[in-house]
Amino acid sequence: MLVLLAFIIVFHITSAALLFIATLDNAWWVGEGFYADVWKICINSTNCTEISDAFLDYSTMQAVQATMILSTILCCIAFLIFLLQLFRLKQGERFVLTSIIQLLSCLSVVIAASIYTDRRQELHSQNQNFYALTSEGTYGYSFILAWVAFAFTFISGLMYLILRKRK
Known part of the structure; x- marks a missing residue:
């Protein structure tokens, strides 16, 4: 049981680290001589150049920013609640609250990555003088980490839902 508990804790911390990196690092869209993320x-x-309300579709980028931040915060809250429930729950009870919060984190990150995927062409081609160089590029590792974090938080949420506190 101790090995399972250690695996779950490491898996959750890995999920949170992936979310932090994907949210903060500048590699959502990369190409030769440029890189872009949800911030600049x-x-x-x-x-x-920071993405601000000077851009035509700034509200879409704000949605991506907000949902990535929300997913990171929810993942951290789920970990803290898991630690509290670990010592407070009676034997045989499930970590339902932790699971719900982790699945909400999963939902937030998939919303952010989906919005970015759908709107990437419009977001990076509106300002012709600045984005002319960025039209030819590929998704960067932060974008891929966001999708990996989605999978990790989903699996983690399901693990908490199935997991029962045992001796």
């Missing part, structure tokens, strides 16, 4: 766009690592 940099060309040649020197010319960085």
